[in-house]
Amino acid sequence: MKTEKRQISEIPFKNPEAFSAELSAWFSDAARDLPWRSEPSLYRTVVSEFMLQQTQVTTMLPYFDRWMQNLPDFEALANASEETVVKLWEGLGYYTRARNLRKLAIQWVAAPIKPEGAAEWLNYPGVGPYTAAAIASIAQKDYAAVVDGNVVRILARLTNDTRDFPDSTSAVKAFTSTANQLIQTAESPGTHNEAMMELGATLCVRAKPQCLLCPVRDHCEGYKNGDPETLPKITRRKIVRKSIDRLFCVSEGQILLYKRPKDSRRLAGQFELPDFAQLGIKAASGDFIAKKSRGIANERIEESIYQVQLSTDDLKQTSNVPDHHWIKIDDLDKVTMTGPHRKWLSQLLAKQKPGA
Structure with a gap:
């Protein structure tokens, strides 16, 4: 079941509606030309989100193209052997993703009622809260916010949140409510989520953020405070x-x-x-x-x-x-x-x- 757009509560920064509008406008002009955007479908969204887990876009693009040539839809993936699937994934690492993607396709094909919202996608192999929200918002217009390192970084800087977090999981949990409130101000939940991901991947990066090019810097308290690069404050795992x-x-x-x-x-x-x-x-x-x-x-x-x-x-x-x-x-x-x-x-x- 989809999460419909609902009334927003208080968001910890001024004029969130203007922020969402300006962010979406920027995304419509600046979005990278990616194959799952130029030819959108539920299946292509699912595959791209699995491949993008712990992998950069530039690295996974040739793998995505090869995958689509060999396994163009849920049915083809469900009928493929595990060996074929893992071989196509070779080089992307974290191979559990490939095996879970195949299991997901088998379950999806067999399901008499297909998932329509983020909550239902959570019942599928390899799908956590982030992936569920991404799939459902982009492909099914579900008002579910994605929250990962990129989104945490944007929200921490946007609100100048100087709290110390013991790990990334704690930071994600702390900002999930704000992210879910903010997406309610957007016209399109999928566009909003993709714009947040794009902003975090291209401009609001961890080191040396490109604040002067940021389309929403006027809303950013971290930028106004003069030191956004220090946010968020997360204790990184020891090497x-x-x-x-x-x-x-x-x-x-x-x-x-x-x-x-x-x-x-x-x-x-x-x-x-x-x-x-x-x-x-x-x-x-x-x-x-x-x-x-x-x-x-x-x-x-x-x-x-x-x-x-x-x-x-x-x-x-x-x-x-x-x-x-x-x-x-x-x-x-x-x-x-x-x-x-x-x-x-x-x-x-x-x-x-x-x-x-």
Whole structure:
């Protein structure tokens, strides 16, 4: 059921109606030309919102186009295998999103009554309050406000809210009521939500906000106070640093890879270079060839890669180690790999001598 436009209560800044009107007017002129906007549909909105979870627009655009070419609607996605879906998602990370999107399509196709509002979308896999509000407001004109880091940042600066928040979840909870009140002043809830997201992504950014270009800076108490960049005040999660020694081993046109189990907390079913510790082989037995780094959530992982020529006995031993597989180099494009490892592997293989 849709949330209809309703009477607003007091909003903690002056003239919210003018703010919404000016923001929407700016968005109509400044909105980026994105494929789910130029060809809008419920399905395209759902897919784009899933892909945009923890991923920037510029990164996900080619994935969105490829996805639509292969899985153009709910029915096609529901009928696709999990392997196909994850392969199309390869490189975007956070693969649970892809699996949940497929489960959502299966549930949506089977549902005799389709969801029409944010509250109903919450019953679908992978859909939290933000995604539910985004889908329902943009595709179904539901007056449900999206509240994420971008929206929190705008509202904190708009109201010059100097409270200290222990984490992002607390900040979202604190500003949800204001966001839901503010959207009631908009002509179109979808346009309002997209405009808030656009403003936070392009101008009201975390570092060095472009206040002089902001279309609603006259409403911003943080700007008037002279230091909007310090808002909101949220304690960020500590960075956890890890080190892993990886094995690069090629033999007779094949490469040894590790496949994460399907019940892995992260990157389930993905192939990557093996960890020495898992194979019981000392890193010192190989030649150091590269040092790479990547980030996953709040983890920063440094990965040292060693090239190893295994003995005949060691080669036989690897066949008995769970989740380790010899993959033909010519077949690497057929398996699903973590994005960084595919990139690194391509670089390392390119340096191999012919016949090596």
